[in-house]
Amino acid sequence: MGAWRHFPIFMITVPLLGAVLLPFLGYAKERWVPYVALLPLGASTLLGILLIGRIPSGGYLSYHMGGWEPPFGIEIRLDYVGLFLMLVVCGITFLALIYSRRYIDKEVSPGRRTAYYVLYLLMSGAMLGFVATGDIFNLFVFMEILALSSYALVAITGNRNAVRAAFKYILMGAPSSIIVLLAIGLLYSVTGTLNMADLARRIAESGYTEVLIVSYILLVVGFGVKAALFPLHMWLPDAHSIAPSPISALLSGLLVEVCTFALVRITFSVFTLGATDLVMGTADAVGVAAAAAVLYGGIMAILQKDLKMMIAYSTVSHIGYIFLGLTAFTAEGLTGAMYHMLDHGLAKACLFLCAGNFIYMKGYRRIEDLKGAWSQMPWTCFAFALASISVIGIPPTAGFISKWYLILGNVEGGKWLYAVVLLAGSILAAVYCFRILYYMFFQAGKEGAWEESWHDAPPAMLAPVWVLSLATLFFGVFSSLLIPSLLRAAAYLL
Amino acid sequence: MKRVAALLFIAALAVLLLYVVSRMPPMGDPETPTATHVIPRYLEKAEEETHTVNVITGVILNYRGYDTMGEVTVIFCALAAVLAVLGRERRGVIHGFVDRSEVPSSTIVRTMVRFIVPFIILFSVYTILHGETSPGGGFQGGAIIGGSMIIFTTIFGLYESSRRIPLKVRAPLEGAAVMGFFLVGTLGLVGGGNFLTYAWPRVAQDLHPSLVVWLTVLVEVGIGLGGAMVLTSILFAMIREEEEIATVS
Known part of the structure; x- marks a missing residue:
C-alpha cells in the first residue's frame, strides 16, 4: 500500500479547500479567480489519473477516515465503477470551468462572480465525495452540499426566470432531501449502523421488514427526485435550461448521473444482499417509470421551441435509459448504464456548451434562430453535430456502444418490451437532433441573422466543446478500453 | 379538487x-x-480513545469527523449561496443605516446592548473552548457570536457593526472551519495515520493526551470562528438587500 491510498480523500477535499480560500482571493484580486479556481480541480484530475489501474475491477479501495475501522468511523470505499465515475466528474467539471470564464464574465454581474466559482468548486468536490463514500450518512452530507450549491448556481444570474426556476428546484429538492434523511434514520433505527457494507450484513439479519421496505422506497423516491426520474422530473427542464450554460452542462451531464449512481450504490451494495425480493419488486415499478421517461422525454423534446429546453427534455429521456439498464439486473445492462453515464455526460455537456456558444455570440436561444448557423459558427456546429450523433446512438460514437449494451442487457433479462422502448427512444432522439442539424447546415437563415464570414466563439470556449465531442468519438472507437473491466465490475456488483 | x-x-x-x-x-x-x-463502544471507549470527556464531541470531531467536515462545508455553502443571490456588500461602499423604525431605540437599550454584547462574546468563547469537556462546542459558540452580532446590528445598524467586523476580517475567516479540519487532517496524514487521524503513529506510539485535546480544540475554534463569520456575513448581505428594496419603493 503506497501513498496512492490517500489520493481519493485529497481528490475530494482539495476542491473544498480551494472553495473556502477563493473568497480571500476574490477580495484582493477578482480578475485571477477564474484561473486560480482551475488549480484545485486540476489537482483532483491529476490524482484521479494517477489512480487509474490501481483498483482492480473486482476489488475496492477501503480508506478508514481518522484510522477508525468501520462501522465506528467513516469509510471511503472506492471500487472500479466509482473511480470511473470520479474521473468523468473531474474531466467534465474541469472542461466546463475553462469554458466558464468568458461566459460568466458576460452573464453574471461582477459582485457575484467569486461566489460562482466558490459554488462551482463546492459542487465539484461534493460530487466526488458523494461517489466515493461508503457511509450512508456521509452520502447525505455530500448530497446537501451538492443540492445547496446547485440551487444557488441556477439562480446566479439573478433575473426573474432564473430565481423562479431555482425556487421550483428547491421546492422539489428540499423535500427529497428530507425524505432521504428520514429513510436513513429509519434504517439506522433498525440496524444501528451507517456503514454501507455493514448495513448490507445487518439488513440480512434484521427482522423489521416493514421498516426496511418503507425506507428503501423512500430512498428510491428521494434520489429519484434528485436524479429527475419521470414522473419526478418537473424541476429539471426549467432549472437546466435557465441556468448559465456551463452549469446546465454540469447539472445535466453529471449531477443527475451522480444521483442515479447513489441509488445504484444503495441498491447493489446495501439492499440486494438481504432484501432481494424488495429490490426486485421496486425495480419493476422503476422500470415502468423509466420506460415512460424515455418516451415522454423524447416526445417533449421534439415539441420544444427553445434549444436548451429541448436538450433538458432529452436528459429526462436519457435518465430513463440509465434506469432501464439498471432495472434489467444483468451485467450487460449495468455496463450499458455505467457507460451511458459516461457518454451521456460528455455529449450533454457538449450540447449545452454549444448552446452556450450560440447564446454568447448571438443571444439566440430558439431553435428557429439556428437556421444557417453554419455560415458563421462552423466549429460549434460540427461539435454539436458530433455530440448529437452520440445522443442518437449512431456508430462509431460512444452513444452507440452504451445503447447496444442497454438493449442487450434488457434482451438478456427477458425484457423485450423495454428493448423496443429503448429503440423507440433512439428514433425520437433522431427526430429532435436531425431537425436541428438540418436547420444548421441546410437551411438559409434570415437576412442578417448570421455573418457570412466565419466568426466563431473564442478558443477558450471552443476547446472544451471540441474535447468533449471528440471524447464521445474516442470512447466509441476505443470502447474496448473500458467495457471488459466494466462488465467484470458489474458482474461483481450483482 | x-x-x-x-x-x-x-x-x-x-x-x-x-x-x-x-x-x-x-x-x-x-x-x-x-x-x-455501535453505540456501546462510543460510550465506553470514547474518553480513552479520543481523549475528550464529552462523548458527543468525541463522536462528531473524531470518530465521524469527516461528516462534520462536510457539515461545516454545508454552512459555508449556505453563505456562498446567499452571496450568489444577494451579492456581498461592496468594498468601501457600505450604505449608511437609515433608521426607519417608528420608535427610535432609546438610550437605555443602546447602553444595555453595548454593555452586554462583550459578555455574550465572552460566553461564546467559553462555549467553544469547553466543547471537549462539557456540552457546547464550535457550532454553539459560533451561533452565539452570530446572535450577538444580530442584536448589535439591530440596535446600531449595519454601518457601525460592519466597521467592527470589516470584510477584510470576515473574508479569510469564513472558511476557517474547513481549513481547521483540513489542517488537522493533513497533520494526521503526515504523522503516519490516515486523513483526520488525531494520533500520530510515526511520531510516537501514544501521543500525549493533551496534544490530542489541543488538536480537538483547534478544530473547535475553527468551527466557532467560521460559523460566527458566516452568520455575520449572511446577516450583512441580507440587510443590504433590504435597504436596496426600500430605496426602490
Whole structure:
C-alpha cells in the first residue's frame, strides 16, 4: 500500500479547500479567480489519473477516515465503477470551468462572480465525495452540499426566470432531501449502523421488514427526485435550461448521473444482499417509470421551441435509459448504464456548451434562430453535430456502444418490451437532433441573422466543446478500453 | 379538487409513516439494534480513545469527523449561496443605516446592548473552548457570536457593526472551519495515520493526551470562528438587500 491510498480523500477535499480560500482571493484580486479556481480541480484530475489501474475491477479501495475501522468511523470505499465515475466528474467539471470564464464574465454581474466559482468548486468536490463514500450518512452530507450549491448556481444570474426556476428546484429538492434523511434514520433505527457494507450484513439479519421496505422506497423516491426520474422530473427542464450554460452542462451531464449512481450504490451494495425480493419488486415499478421517461422525454423534446429546453427534455429521456439498464439486473445492462453515464455526460455537456456558444455570440436561444448557423459558427456546429450523433446512438460514437449494451442487457433479462422502448427512444432522439442539424447546415437563415464570414466563439470556449465531442468519438472507437473491466465490475456488483 | 387530492395524499403518507413508526424498535429499550451495535463502544471507549470527556464531541470531531467536515462545508455553502443571490456588500461602499423604525431605540437599550454584547462574546468563547469537556462546542459558540452580532446590528445598524467586523476580517475567516479540519487532517496524514487521524503513529506510539485535546480544540475554534463569520456575513448581505428594496419603493 503506497501513498496512492490517500489520493481519493485529497481528490475530494482539495476542491473544498480551494472553495473556502477563493473568497480571500476574490477580495484582493477578482480578475485571477477564474484561473486560480482551475488549480484545485486540476489537482483532483491529476490524482484521479494517477489512480487509474490501481483498483482492480473486482476489488475496492477501503480508506478508514481518522484510522477508525468501520462501522465506528467513516469509510471511503472506492471500487472500479466509482473511480470511473470520479474521473468523468473531474474531466467534465474541469472542461466546463475553462469554458466558464468568458461566459460568466458576460452573464453574471461582477459582485457575484467569486461566489460562482466558490459554488462551482463546492459542487465539484461534493460530487466526488458523494461517489466515493461508503457511509450512508456521509452520502447525505455530500448530497446537501451538492443540492445547496446547485440551487444557488441556477439562480446566479439573478433575473426573474432564473430565481423562479431555482425556487421550483428547491421546492422539489428540499423535500427529497428530507425524505432521504428520514429513510436513513429509519434504517439506522433498525440496524444501528451507517456503514454501507455493514448495513448490507445487518439488513440480512434484521427482522423489521416493514421498516426496511418503507425506507428503501423512500430512498428510491428521494434520489429519484434528485436524479429527475419521470414522473419526478418537473424541476429539471426549467432549472437546466435557465441556468448559465456551463452549469446546465454540469447539472445535466453529471449531477443527475451522480444521483442515479447513489441509488445504484444503495441498491447493489446495501439492499440486494438481504432484501432481494424488495429490490426486485421496486425495480419493476422503476422500470415502468423509466420506460415512460424515455418516451415522454423524447416526445417533449421534439415539441420544444427553445434549444436548451429541448436538450433538458432529452436528459429526462436519457435518465430513463440509465434506469432501464439498471432495472434489467444483468451485467450487460449495468455496463450499458455505467457507460451511458459516461457518454451521456460528455455529449450533454457538449450540447449545452454549444448552446452556450450560440447564446454568447448571438443571444439566440430558439431553435428557429439556428437556421444557417453554419455560415458563421462552423466549429460549434460540427461539435454539436458530433455530440448529437452520440445522443442518437449512431456508430462509431460512444452513444452507440452504451445503447447496444442497454438493449442487450434488457434482451438478456427477458425484457423485450423495454428493448423496443429503448429503440423507440433512439428514433425520437433522431427526430429532435436531425431537425436541428438540418436547420444548421441546410437551411438559409434570415437576412442578417448570421455573418457570412466565419466568426466563431473564442478558443477558450471552443476547446472544451471540441474535447468533449471528440471524447464521445474516442470512447466509441476505443470502447474496448473500458467495457471488459466494466462488465467484470458489474458482474461483481450483482 | 387539486387541494383535496393533495390532502388525501398527505394523509395517506402520514398513515404510512405512523404505521412504520409503530413497527420500529421501542424507544429506550436496551436491546434495540441501535443500542447494541455501535453505540456501546462510543460510550465506553470514547474518553480513552479520543481523549475528550464529552462523548458527543468525541463522536462528531473524531470518530465521524469527516461528516462534520462536510457539515461545516454545508454552512459555508449556505453563505456562498446567499452571496450568489444577494451579492456581498461592496468594498468601501457600505450604505449608511437609515433608521426607519417608528420608535427610535432609546438610550437605555443602546447602553444595555453595548454593555452586554462583550459578555455574550465572552460566553461564546467559553462555549467553544469547553466543547471537549462539557456540552457546547464550535457550532454553539459560533451561533452565539452570530446572535450577538444580530442584536448589535439591530440596535446600531449595519454601518457601525460592519466597521467592527470589516470584510477584510470576515473574508479569510469564513472558511476557517474547513481549513481547521483540513489542517488537522493533513497533520494526521503526515504523522503516519490516515486523513483526520488525531494520533500520530510515526511520531510516537501514544501521543500525549493533551496534544490530542489541543488538536480537538483547534478544530473547535475553527468551527466557532467560521460559523460566527458566516452568520455575520449572511446577516450583512441580507440587510443590504433590504435597504436596496426600500430605496426602490
